[in-house]
Structures are given as structure tokens and as C-alpha cells.
Amino acid sequence: MTDFICIIPARYASIRLPGKPLIDLGGKPMVVRVAEQATASGAKRVVVATDDVRVADAAAAFGCEVALTRADHVSGTDRLAEVAAQLALPERAIVVNVQGDEPLIPPELIRAVAENLHSHAVAAMATACHPLQSITELANPNVVKVVLDAHGYALYFSRAPIPYARDAFAEGLNSIPTGLPVYRHIGLYAYRAGFLRAFHSLQAAPIEIFESLEQLRALWHGERISVRVTSQPPPGGVDSPEDAARVAAEYARRGTP
Numbered sequence: 001m002t003d004f005i006c007i008i009p010a011r012y013a014s015i016r017l018p019g020k021p022l023i024d025l026g027g028k029p030m031v032v033r034v035a036e037q038a039t040a041s042g043a044k045r046v047v048v049a050t051d052d053v054r055v056a057d058a059a060a061a062f063g064c065e066v067a068l069t070r071a072d073h074v075s076g077t078d079r080l081a082e083v084a085a086q087l088a089l090p091e092r093a094i095v096v097n098v099q100g101d102e103p104l105i106p107p108e109l110i111r112a113v114a115e116n117l118h119s120h121a122v123a124a125m126a127t128a129c130h131p132l133q134s135i136t137e138l139a140n141p142n143v144v145k146v147v148l149d150a151h152g153y154a155l156y157f158s159r160a161p162i163p164y165a166r167d168a169f170a171e172g173l174n175s176i177p178t179g180l181p182v183y184r185h186i187g188l189y190a191y192r193a194g195f196l197r198a199f200h201s202l203q204a205a206p207i208e209i210f211e212s213l214e215q216l217r218a219l220w221h222g223e224r225i226s227v228r229v230t231s232q233p234p235p236g237g238v239d240s241p242e243d244a245a246r247v248a249a250e251y252a253r254r255g256t257p
Helices: 031-041 053-061 076-086 106-119 135-139 193-199 205-213 216-220 241-254
Strands: 006-010 045-050 065-068 094-097 125-131 145-150 154-158 183-192 227-228
Touching: 006 031, 006 076, 031 045, 031 106, 045 053, 045 076, 053 065, 053 076, 065 135, 076 094, 076 125, 076 193, 094 193, 106 125, 106 183, 106 227, 125 145, 145 227, 154 216, 154 227, 183 193, 193 216, 205 216
Parallel strands: 006 045, 006 094, 045 065, 125 227
Antiparallel strands: 094 183, 125 183, 145 154, 145 183
């Protein structure tokens, strides 16, 4: 059993869904539902990281451990780094970033990513992906793709359709040719605590800025990212009122206490 800690960054502010972490899902705030999934993964410790006292109080009311952070963090990774420092985690400790808007994230996927990092000693980070079947998604810049090497390490992440089948796509992106290893990236990350604390001090990479993909900073600076391939995509998170209604309906269907 791999020991790991889950940290859930949860911001109150949201352009489309203000107060998103507090959306009610079956009688509990969304951030609490995320914490329940993280706990079910077997994590040694689950911490909600927030800069808002409303989120902190709501999570604490359901028994969640909470870490209050600064409000000026640019990204969730920076917020994780602050919490890792607060907890004085050892350099090799494994920290999984579970997004606060993923109340249906499978616990087994959280554990799989943590175990993947544990089993790849040279990697600073680990993440996940699944095979892409849809040419529409391959062409969609909002769908992030990842290309892997022979050992399961990330070669590159992009919003572009990669790897690009030169001959098959010569007349347009009409279908994915048989055998093309096309993977959609899943935004779940595990970090070694030492790298997490150092990450924010690394210079932002040009490819990171243009692609708007923070994980490219690690590759740019020569770090390795191990990628767990899973057969199925996880359920979608909550980015819109429609997503919130869908997830609330799922909790109602389950009759989740």
C-alpha cells in the first residue's frame, strides 16, 4: 500500500459558478463530496486547501481537515505547494492534487496515479490519460492530448491533434486511423512534495504560456512525468450550471447519504 496525501484546492470565486465548492450535492457541499472520494482512495490524509473562510467552515462542519492559504495564488499547484510547506512534508512524500470540482472522481483512479508515481522513482510527477476514440475530440483544442514514450512517460502535452498522422490526415481530420496511439489527458496529478515546493520557482516555459498547460513547465525543465493509462474516462467535473445539475441528479439517483 502506497502512502499518499490528497490535497483539494477549493476556491470560492468562479466566473460561471460563484461559490462552486459549496454547491449542494445530496445534502453536502461539493468540496465535501470530493473529500469523500479522496478518503475512499485510501489516502493517508485528505486536506481541503482554501483561501475562503466560507469554504473552510463548510468543510470543517463535515469533519474535513482544512488548510487556509493565501488568496493571491495564480494556480492550484501554488496553493498545494503552500500546504505542503505548512504540513512540513518530507521531500519524497506523494501528494495528489484532487480538483475541488470533481465530486465523481473514481477513488481507484486517485490511488492508481499515486501508485504510479511511487513505482517510477525518476519521475517528479504522475498523471493519467485514456484512449481517444472521437475525431471531434482529437480536433478540439479544449481537449488536451498527451504523447507517451515506450516506458509510459509523457513526451508532450498539447491542445493540437497529436500525434499527427501525416498521410491519414492529408485530406482532413475525418477519422482516427487504426493503431494511432491517441490519448486524452486526465487532469489528475501526483507530485513528490519536494518538487511541488520547487515548482513555482521554475521559470514559466514558452510552450506552457502558448498552450496554457502548466504541466509543460516540468517537461521544459527536464523533469519526467509518468502517465497511467486507464481504459475509460472518469465522469465529468462541474464547470457550469448544467454540470452541477447533472452531478446533483446522479447523487439523487444513487440516494447517496
